[in-house]
Amino acid sequence: MRSSRFGVLSCMTALLVLPQWVSAQGTSEAPRVFSANPATLLSVKQRIAAQDPALMPAFDALMKDAQKAVKVVPASVMEKPQTPPGVDRHDYVSYAPYFWPNPDTKDGLPYVRHDGKRNHDKVNEGDAPRFEKMMGTVATLALAYELSGREEFAEHASTIVRVWFIDPATRMNPNFTHAQAIPGTNSGRGTGLIEFASMPHLVDSLGMLEGSKSWTKQDQQAMKEWLSKFAHWMTTSKEAADERNAANNHGSWFDVEEVSLLLYLGKDEEARAICERAKQKRIARQIEPDGRQPLELARADGFGYSVFNVNALFALATLAQRVDVDLWHFKTADGRSLRKALDFLAPYADAQKKWPHNQANALNREKLAAALQQAIQIYGGTSYADALQHLPADAVAADRIRLLIGK
Numbered sequence: 001m002r003s004s005r006f007g008v009l010s011c012m013t014a015l016l017v018l019p020q021w022v023s024a025q026g027t028s029e030a031p032r033v034f035s036a037n038p039a040t041l042l043s044v045k046q047r048i049a050a051q052d053p054a055l056m057p058a059f060d061a062l063m064k065d066a067q068k069a070v071k072v073v074p075a076s077v078m079e080k081p082q083t084p085p086g087v088d089r090h091d092y093v094s095y096a097p098y099f100w101p102n103p104d105t106k107d108g109l110p111y112v113r114h115d116g117k118r119n120h121d122k123v124n125e126g127d128a129p130r131f132e133k134m135m136g137t138v139a140t141l142a143l144a145y146e147l148s149g150r151e152e153f154a155e156h157a158s159t160i161v162r163v164w165f166i167d168p169a170t171r172m173n174p175n176f177t178h179a180q181a182i183p184g185t186n187s188g189r190g191t192g193l194i195e196f197a198s199m200p201h202l203v204d205s206l207g208m209l210e211g212s213k214s215w216t217k218q219d220q221q222a223m224k225e226w227l228s229k230f231a232h233w234m235t236t237s238k239e240a241a242d243e244r245n246a247a248n249n250h251g252s253w254f255d256v257e258e259v260s261l262l263l264y265l266g267k268d269e270e271a272r273a274i275c276e277r278a279k280q281k282r283i284a285r286q287i288e289p290d291g292r293q294p295l296e297l298a299r300a301d302g303f304g305y306s307v308f309n310v311n312a313l314f315a316l317a318t319l320a321q322r323v324d325v326d327l328w329h330f331k332t333a334d335g336r337s338l339r340k341a342l343d344f345l346a347p348y349a350d351a352q353k354k355w356p357h358n359q360a361n362a363l364n365r366e367k368l369a370a371a372l373q374q375a376i377q378i379y380g381g382t383s384y385a386d387a388l389q390h391l392p393a394d395a396v397a398a399d400r401i402r403l404l405i406g407k
Helices: 038-049 058-069 128-148 151-166 190-196 198-211 217-236 238-244 249-262 269-287 301-321 339-351 365-379 383-388 393-398 399-405
Strands: 094-095 178-181
Touching: 038 128, 058 128, 058 151, 058 269, 058 393, 058 399, 094 128, 128 151, 128 198, 151 198, 151 217, 178 190, 190 238, 190 249, 198 217, 198 249, 217 238, 217 249, 238 249, 249 269, 249 301, 249 365, 249 399, 269 301, 301 339, 301 365, 339 383, 365 383, 365 399, 383 393
Parallel strands: 094 178
Antiparallel strands: none
């Protein structure tokens, strides 16, 4: 199962028209998914049954991931090594990844920032690693169930969701108040919401599981109640307000989280308003006329964060189509657009082209693969296909996004 900060949600695709769905179980009820086209999923399922060579590498990779995922032991917030004073053990707790003990103080407090240098030991003291693995596992199992109809995948995904979100003894409280705390400075902050960037995967997974006998109406109602409470926290907490106002990738991913959550809860008008505001609030403010993203280029991993924000905005554009807002083709008078942001990055798929901006670590050009494949479908032309040719063919063929866009 591939899971990383820059990989999460990169496999979203466009939704133009949503024809009636016919599920693997033979019903005509459409699954409640928001970042995949039900008609495309049906076509993909049929093509997999016919052993379509264009899709089998990705499907085989998914099945291998699912076979591993079905053996994953369900995790919970109760497993954290220790809970900070005054914090409910059922609360989600995580620590800022780029902060380290202060060398100038005896107790190491307050922690100091070293961008690009991840403090794995401190991060592992919180819930973030288990949460990330849990979300990735559920997404893998739900998609594998949707495309294969194998009930064992849905059964285990349902168990994992119950343990983390529903069961009274192990459930997480519906807030992120104590996410990405900085020791010696605070017990949590708005930037921690980036760790829930996989919200679209969660709500789509719940929609896919609705067709399973393992996922009950009681489970569905319990998750709806949990997500409703989390949505309330997102509209009332200081931490969420801070993240909503973030000008960089954090703000972009906040919109993705909130819009996908609102769509799941049936609050389409609220989702539409956020998507409309994103034209100016996100695209116009974050992207320069030449496609640069200055706030991302300023990071130690300028390339990785630039791709990360493009993936966020592509994910938002995908969700926005559900409420008839076109972010894919929005363009300011001076040329700022999603397409221009990708055009700035696409040439660097070629290993012969040197990245001229901040880059503390080795350039991971494969991070561009999902966005390039989406762009081929959305914008057409040959430039994105040409850029994709520079990336490892096996990795591109096995990318899970192919199962969502059917290409």
